[in-house]
Amino acid sequence: MTHATYDLDAVRRRIPILRTHIPMNNCSQAPQSEATRAAADAYLASWDQAGMDWDSWIGETEAARAEFAAFVGAEADDVAVATSVSQATASVASGMDWTGSRRRVVASGGEFPAVGHVWLAQERFGAEVAWVPVRDGAILVEDYASLVDEQTAVVSACRGYYQSGFKQDIAAIAQIAHAKGALLYVDAYQTLGSEPFDAPSSGADFVASGNLKFLMGIPGIAFLWVRPGLAKRLRPAITGWFGREDPYAFDATRLDWGSGARRLDTGTPPIMEAYVARAGMAWLREVGLDAIGAWTSTLGQRCVEGAIERGMRVLGPTDPARRAPTCAILCDDSHAVEATLRRENIIASARGPVIRLAPHFYNTLDDVDQALDALAAAMRKTT
Numbered sequence: 001m002t003h004a005t006y007d008l009d010a011v012r013r014r015i016p017i018l019r020t021h022i023p024m025n026n027c028s029q030a031p032q033s034e035a036t037r038a039a040a041d042a043y044l045a046s047w048d049q050a051g052m053d054w055d056s057w058i059g060e061t062e063a064a065r066a067e068f069a070a071f072v073g074a075e076a077d078d079v080a081v082a083t084s085v086s087q088a089t090a091s092v093a094s095g096m097d098w099t100g101s102r103r104r105v106v107a108s109g110g111e112f113p114a115v116g117h118v119w120l121a122q123e124r125f126g127a128e129v130a131w132v133p134v135r136d137g138a139i140l141v142e143d144y145a146s147l148v149d150e151q152t153a154v155v156s157a158c159r160g161y162y163q164s165g166f167k168q169d170i171a172a173i174a175q176i177a178h179a180k181g182a183l184l185y186v187d188a189y190q191t192l193g194s195e196p197f198d199a200p201s202s203g204a205d206f207v208a209s210g211n212l213k214f215l216m217g218i219p220g221i222a223f224l225w226v227r228p229g230l231a232k233r234l235r236p237a238i239t240g241w242f243g244r245e246d247p248y249a250f251d252a253t254r255l256d257w258g259s260g261a262r263r264l265d266t267g268t269p270p271i272m273e274a275y276v277a278r279a280g281m282a283w284l285r286e287v288g289l290d291a292i293g294a295w296t297s298t299l300g301q302r303c304v305e306g307a308i309e310r311g312m313r314v315l316g317p318t319d320p321a322r323r324a325p326t327c328a329i330l331c332d333d334s335h336a337v338e339a340t341l342r343r344e345n346i347i348a349s350a351r352g353p354v355i356r357l358a359p360h361f362y363n364t365l366d367d368v369d370q371a372l373d374a375l376a377a378a379m380r381k382t383t
């Protein structure tokens with residue numbers, strides 16, 4: 001594939017920073033677009049002109065919930081609005097019972113610390129966390145099979161591993177978890193927006209994501225899809241007035257639960273972030289996730305092959321079907337390399353021993369080639 005199947009030039013015109021920079025850091029933060037800028041401006045104008053317009057603002061939060069739901073092929077009632085993946089995961093974990101016979105959490109070593117730490121924090125309440133090893137940037141399905149047992153309450157498996165871009169086979173892990181009666185928690189933050197993802201048919205019981213990476217948004221908002229019928233089994237200790245059946249009942253003495261996933265909502269929602277989040281996700285859906293998935297896979301593969309051709313070492317499997325667009329290249333001082341690239345207006349993302357190039361639907365093959373040439377030169381300079 002040499003071209004995106006959508007109008008790439010039109011997409012690029014809507015991202016002002018592309019006039020001067022090559023952003024390849026979607027594994028960390030997406031660039032601003034006209035769509036997200038206009039959405040933030042709409043909130044600021046409403047605040048400025050109306051002073052307070054609570055009903056419209058809450059309406060925007062609901063619209064963002066519905067947009068996320070549509071994004072993952074689900075219903076709005078099955079989506080909770082959170083402020084971060086850490087908080088969404090903590091709300092879920094705090095609603096589980098860690099005192100019965102099922103106390104085990106089987107989590108991949110590829111979980112982002114946000115998620116791993118939340119499971120570890122449950123050990124105080126009786127949970128025991130077992131880790132699925134990361135092997136050369138990959139996580140093997142067989143390793144789940146040897147750890148998941150009848151005592152397992154939940155399996156925690158990210159879709160994309162933040163460090164290498166390795167994509168886990170969620171359906172295969174779901175089979176292992178469900179065969180033993182365990183639930184499957186999926187953090188899809190490193191892939192959502194770069195590929196089509198249908199939560200209800202994925203096998204996952206929970207799908208969480210923040211908004212600022214491939215979803216083209218900003219920090220401060222996250223979403224959590226919960227399999228229909230499952231939320232009512234949770235009694236989250238991390239809660240707030242928006243988790244109630246009627247947040248406006250204003251009865252501090254009575255703890256009831258909102259319907260569906262709304263019981264996992266907490267405090268005043270992230271309103272401005274909801275404006276922005278909806279705009280980013282709506283734009284991606286308008287362009288089309290199948291087409292975006294095909295192009296980001298092409299870009300990711302160009303990164304991997306181009307890095308290898310230039311003598312670099314890529315972390316994780318090279319098969320495009322097993323990778324997010326993120327390509328992780330091993331280097332001695334990743335932060336120094338990131339800073340060197342920055343000076344050339346190329347935005348990459350250092351993480352521990354790797355520098356990550358994470359192209360998205362607006363990038364070109366030429367962007368990838370230029371970034372790799374600059375990276376090769378930067379690596380020579382810093383060794």
Ligand SMILES: Cc1ncc(COP(=O)(O)O)c(C=O)c1O
Nearest residue numbers: 084085086112114162189190210
């Ligand atoms: C896979 C993944 N999950 C979670 C996070 C962070 O989640 P939050 O800051 O929303 O808690 C990140 C990165 O920031 C990530 O890459």
